[in-house]
Amino acid sequence: MQDNPSTTPIVTKSKYISPVWFLPFIATLLALWILFQNITHKNMRVNIHFTNAGSIIVDKTKVRYKGVIVGTVKKIELDEVDGVNVIAEIESHATFLLRDKSKFWLVSPKASLTSITGLDTLFSGSYINLLPGEGEEATEFIATREQPITIPDKALLINLKSDNAASINIGTPIFFKKIQVGEIARVRLDKTGQFVNIQAFIESKYGHLVKQQSKFWNISGLNANISRTGIDLKLDSLTTLIAGGVTFSSPDSSPASLEKQQYQLYNDIDASEEGLSITLKLTNTNNLPERAGILFKGHGIGRIDTINYDSKSQLFIAKATINPAFSNLITESARFWIEKTSFSFSKIDNLSNLITGDYISFSHGDNYQKEQLRTEFVIKTEQSFLEDNSLSVELIADNANGLTDGAPISYKGLNIGKVNAITLTEDSKNIKATLSINEKFSYLVNKNSKFHLLSGINFKASLKGIEVDSKPLQNIIQGGIALYNESPITKKNVQTLYQSKRPFYLYASKEMAKLGKDAFAEPLNLKLLSKNLPSVSIGSPVYYHKLQVGEVSDLRLHNSSLMQTSININPKFKHLISKQTIFWNVSGFEIDAGLSGIKVNTESLLALATGGIALEFSPSATANITSEGQYRLFDSYQQATQPPKQITLIYDDASDLKVGNKAKLKGLEVGKVSQLTLNQNNKIMVTLDIAPEYFDKVAKKGSRFWVVRSEISLSGAKNLSTLISGVFINIQTGNGDKNIEFKGERNAPILAQHKTGLSIILAANNAGSTDTASPVYHRQIQIGEVTEKRLNDDASGVEIVINIYPEYTHLIRANSIFWPASGFNLDIGITGASLKSTSLTSLIKGGINMSTPDDEALQPQSQSFSTFKLKSEFDDDWLQWKLKIPKSN
Template identity: 25%
Template structure:
């Protein structure tokens, strides 16, 4: 029993770890390091919202920037309301600085546009998503981006200025149209949208640097496009823009004539878009005085924006044609034949002529007592356009002692009939005078004179057809033939003329022979009875005697 007791083994507790646990511990550490390395190198996740996911495949469609792969699409799903496509993508760690709040994503695929055919390389490689980084210094706040179908016209980080325009006109300027300054392209129309609440078109323009310095507070923007033909008193003016502007339209801007440049415009400043260049000149005259005119003549051809002139100098603009308010229509209906027209007198138009400011409205009100009146005049006989002309008419001077200068809350200007109306009245008066003439009696007497003239013509015809008158030409011909024969007898070379010349020569010889006898008789008249004394021969005289 004691021997068995001494043979029992003793157990000893070991406090160190077995070496077999080294392998799983190392494996666990490697796994943890691999997981950390995987997630730390993954980069940021971005969410893109699109209308459809055409040709976008999760795990295959890549995200690029300047043709360099910077990420990949991880998943493509629908939104909770099933109205949009939600695309989750992952950007590489080293490319995270490209993601900013104003970065732009769009799908690159084959397209035909104003710039030509683009995206042909995607026919083989498949579509991809292009990224253009922004310039927001705040970085990325994790909000979803909109995935566009077309690339941006200008990059968000490109230097320049963006301007907002508003327009209530019907003709739309398309996205991508040119922005021009005196015919030179300086930018593009980035977006074109219609505001349903305001019922206006809204545009966003981008003007690149250094042309952004041209945009100041006093510039005006107007539409370009199409061929503009204008007819005025100066003649016809044909303005033909470039072919690109004719096809797609455009926007031009400049400072109106006579206006200062002003300070530099700020980013996203809002301007009004005018219909044409001519309208921007009127926009600078914000100081005006309204007058109400009543015309008895037709206002056909007088449009809103027509000039108001004083002896050829423009001093205002027609504001409303016709101008009817409820009060005017109730007290002055159309049946009264007085058509109201509202005009604006703009003293700023005289700034180039007169240095000092002039209270033009007070002068017009005062000078009506001296015969100042308004009339409609023709601006162009071809188009039939009219304008309002102010001038002095002596016939209306001091016509009324107290002229009513205000009606319906507006200052008024008295009107006179137009030159065409006066001419028409004179023509009508002339026609009335002609109508009052005894034309019936005159026509009867004229018919009687015609009958007597016809009788006289019949008598002449009978006289001409008589035998005596018909034989007269034959006798006259015989007389002319006899005279012709007589003239032929005395013409040069005839017998009568030769005989006459011979007789004349003989007569000349006789006269030569009688010449000495006549001289002797001249000296001594009795020489025919008594012999004439002999004369001494003439002696030559000495030189000098």
């Protein structure tokens, strides 16, 4: 059979490579790539030397960099010399971190007073941390014991120099205005061994704060200073107490810091002499120590350096230094005040000041950032400025009775403010109280508002019954003021909101407030004016010779701030009223108690119960009508017919005196104290009401006024009657022209005018027991007294000045002899002991004896201020001299 050509296969050679051959080629490329990766990214083993391998576990403990695992511990071997060698395998992608100066350290849980670190290892286990360094590639490392300080990029490096390291360590923070801006990186002893070099860094964002004139000081730990003013503790913060700390100042005008500039590190801010110097002016420094602190919200920001008195301004000038971190707060609106101890029934504050002394508190204004700095302030004895956004209201009162600083202001029993300050008005005639009304209650105060006292308990008794008005306990203890509005006030109907600075008058009670001057009406008949409200009520009788001719119709406060009593006179007695009519108060009764007995004066039982007013026709009346045309209501008939005249005494301190103390002239009562006030110089002005018949004798230049009080001493007791009757003012009249203002004296003059005689000087080696007022004797009769003792011109001895009473001046002759009469002489012999003393007075007070020889002719009488030698010892013969010395010679 013949093959068919069409079915025979034809074989031909292909011109292309089969795709199958690409598979081996790709496999070869992959193998070469894997080989290259293994060669170029091979893990590297490193040897890290540790002192011990505590908490390091093979195949479990990791090596980390910035929290990323870059290796694992593969083996732990003992070192042939010391410690252990930890072999760790570092992954290939991190081998670039392995340089000569790279550092490894073990991170494990650690707690100390300064910090708590490594808490994450409680769950994950300890690990080795890596900090890359510079240098050639390395595989051998020595682990550090502590985590090295990492200096941030672009940080400012500074060098500090100190006498000692104190509490400064690596990692000690550096603060600026209480914000951490850097750390201590290195502490090394200087090569000379005399100083400590400290390297620190400031983070780049705070580097501009360090200037060439910046000063650094240590704020580490707790500094204590114990002195007579108390215990002075200085603690910057709890962190610096435990970990230490450094802070610095940064003068704005100083150029920027030089790179690696060296600064002195001072022990404290005082040593650095850094801070804002300010001047504080004070009226007094009672219980304020010289190194008193200045506190801001309880934190010390400064300290008083020195306190001096300026006699010109009569103020104490205190120089103080403010911590520079707070100097920007000392601006125009800054306020300083003294924090004092307050111990009362209403509050107890600052008891610790009794031991440590008072301190000064400080407060800045709200807009201090926009204000200019200020360096001089007048500080008050306490915080008296107003609260922010509060309404300031001023009250005028006749006196400060019932007023206290900090007392509450209430409206219908609700506290709406407080009393901020109590001072005298500019003319010193009245009391000015400054109130602070809470902002949300300010709408209650309007031009028709009235204020009255809330303190104490009001007790009223009459024929109609007894009325007792008791205030809350706080007002009884601390006092208080109430706001009274005749018509209810709400925020919606406010039309007359108080905006001006017109002061209000402070009334003694709500009843008086209701009768305030704005409610005065035209008099129905007569108005009587008096300083104080008489003890009368509406309906009280008006008498003429004990015949009722009218009654009291109204009680009000007059526009002059005097009390106004309106009366109605029965028409048939109108003829009794003329320009010579006088009115006086016959209400209640008067009691005058003393050693001589008790004197009670009262008009009648009805006048005692309801009060009353009497009138009389007096042709000699001159002061019965006021300058405003109203009649004057006198306190008594004697005051109405013989009104007292007044003189003024000026005292530095009148603590013993009070209104009502008597004034006496040679034991005769001639007046009494009617008023005690302060003048502009803070002197006490004592007003004496002198009976008219004695005024011309007393009101003369040269008159002297002194306080007589009880005195008890070894030499005797004086003026014991004043323990019951109270102190009084004694008067010694002068011979000059008329005068009504005198300087008061606290004690009696050393020499009364009638006892001033012959003054002579005794020269002695020392003053002995002789003192001022020691007696001078002749034959044991006191003839004079010592008025002064002093050193002589060259201080080689003393001079004792004595005054011989006028009636004995003739006894002192040119040859008279003087010797001490002080103490006693004890003579012990075979026959016994002899004790000699001139008198018990001389034994206690000391004294001087004198005599004149009788074996010489009578010498001339001594001249004033002649000098005699004071004998140190005396001869018994001197006591026997009997020279006759007649007064005519």
